[in-house]
Amino acid sequence: MPPPNSNGSLHIGHAVFVTLQDIMTRFHRMRGDKTLWLPGADHAGFETQVVYQKKLEKEGRNWFTIPRAELYQEILDFTLENKKIMEGQLRKLGASCDWSREKFTLDPDIVKTVYATFKRLYDDGLVYRENRLVNWCVKHQTTLSDxxxxxxxxxxxxxxxxxxxxxxxxxxxxxxxxxxxxxxxxxxxxxxxxxxxxxxxxxxxxxxxxxxxxxxxxxxxxxxxxxxxxxxxxxxxxxxxxxxxxxxxxxxxxxxxxxxxxxxxxxxxxxxxxxxxxxxxxxxxxxxxxxxxxxxxxxxYKCGTILEPRLLPQWYIKMATLRDGAVKAVKTGEVKFVPKRMEKVFMHWMKNLRDWNISRQIVWGIRIPVWYRSSVPPLRVRGGEEGLRTIP
Ligand SMILES: [Zn+2]
Structure with a gap:
């Protein structure tokens, strides 16, 4: 299941996907196939931060004056509350998923996987930090991806x-x-x-x-x-x-x-x-x-403010290697598009991919596992259980 955002109630679009996936899951289960429909909840980094920022604005509080740790705790409480509501709605819809395996994207094992993945990408030379022109939202005070x-x-x-x-x-x-x-x-x-x-x-x-x-x-x-x-x-x-x-x-x-x-x-x-x-x-x-x-x-895409390009050091994922693998999988038929015409859209997208900015200047979400020494950034990348490694 694509994990729904835990920052509000489900909408009619969720009801559509739950119905369709439920039909497929039940169909295969009745045929005796091995079937798992794994439910989840997304902490939804920037998305949830925007929702919470609006709530603060209504209350007349200023986002930028609340200490980071305090703000994080507030958003965590807000998210967990909404997660409960969202799960209740999924149950009421009759989704026949396996609740015993439910995942939240801030579960400790998931965070560990994110760190380990980042480190693997770094070790493989697929993630790097560079000073480049980025999309900057003046209202939200963060960079955005393309x-x-x-x-x-x-x-x-x-x-x-x-x-x-x-x-x-x-x-x-x-x-x-x-x-x-x-x-x-x-x-x-x-x-x-x-x-x-x-x-x-x-x-x-x-x-x-x-x-x-x-x-x-x-x-x-x-x-x-x-x-x-x-x-x-x-x-x-x-x-x-x-x-x-x-x-x-x-x-x-x-x-x-x-x-x-x-x-x-x-x-x-x-x-x-x-x-x-x-x-x-x-x-x-x-x-x-x-x-x-x-x-x-x-x-x-959230507030409609005209973006100001800014020159900032950010972390980028190198797209060429990932793109070539994805394109090959589609060309060899390993991955099929339904309907077929969407393949053209996908290929166009792949052709025009630039390296992907994964840095955000936000409070909520999983932080990039990199530590800086103020004089010579960056210093260390930490991944899962592998511990620390000094970058030359
Ligand atoms: Zn904005």
Whole structure:
């Protein structure tokens, strides 16, 4: 049984899956097959934390001021209470599962398995820690996996801003102080003579190089884009490729920090955008604004807040090895999709997999079994009964 979340009552979707699985289980049991339907309950890390955070908000309490251990205990009590209700509902539905083997995802043996698995992945070189641009929710104060990012269509303004010898088109003028280059397509005749020369960031007059890259769409805006690696995933890749620096400018609360000029520091993105645009306009450097520009923005799947990419050291699972095994299993028929057409969706998903961020900055759930010495992180990975091992 996919363990239902223990943070509320079951809904009609649960009733559907319980009915279908119960039919299959009873059918095979009546045929005399060896049949096990294993029930479970999920502590549901981030999901439960979000539910509990809402409860605290209603009570007028601030999540971030409650000590970690106290908060953990509160959520544990809340979860165990809901687990009882959820199990009662499963029993009332008549689910013919084997209750004697029930599992909760925070049972000590499960936690031990999680630790041992992490250590095995680490020893096999399948899990690693790296400083990368991550999806950051300003409200929930955590990174999210790619699966927890929702893409929404929004109408915003596209600003055409003078950068000296050329004009750049952007929907994000507020972090321009962290620009490291202006990029054009290498075959774009308009800019051929400018490649290798310098452009100027408005308001601070800082010089940045004009670079050429195949990934720039000559047909987008003016055909010249600013490269701000700390706030955009594509720009981050571009910066890595061209050996450009990465300058942070937005903090964990979604506010501008250095290197923004003093007057913009501490402003939230929306406020800063208005202020920066007004100043660029006053400087006579705003050439055009398209107020009906439709584009996709990444938002938190829980609260809808626009995600701010941030550069943070996080733990990643290497997907290539796992993906190749999964694809092979489907291709050889070891795993079959019903209905068959979903195989295409699966293959598309597998093809576009990036290494998976498993770090979360949350209180609730199983912690990554890694200990850091403040000067040289990381120090030790602990797995199951195998004890500690020092990482060189
Ligand atoms: Zn959120």
């Amino acid at each position: 699966l927890e990012v929702k893409h929404e269509e929004r109408v915003d303004s596209l600003y055409c801003i003078n950068y000296g010898p050329l004009t750049v088109a952007t929907v994000r003028p507020e972090p321009i102080f962290a620009d490291v280059a202006v990029a054009v397509h290498p075959k774009d005749k308009r800019y051929k003579n400018l490649i290798g020369k310098m452009a100027r960031i408005p308001l601070i007059n800082k010089e940045i190089p004009i670079i050429a890259d195949e990934s720039v769409e000559a047909g987008f805006g003016t055909g010249a884009v600013k490269v701000t690696p700390s706030v955009d995933h594509n720009d981050f890749e571009l910066a890595k490729k061209h050996n450009l620096p990465i300058i942070q400018i937005i903090d964990q609360f979604g506010k501008l920090t250095e290197p923004a000029p003093e007057k913009y520091r501490g402003m939230k993105v929306k406020e800063a955008r208005e202020a920066v645009v007004a100043d660029i306009k006053e400087a006579g450097l705003l050439q055009k604004v398209d107020e009906q520009y439709v584009h996709a923005v990444a938002v938190c």
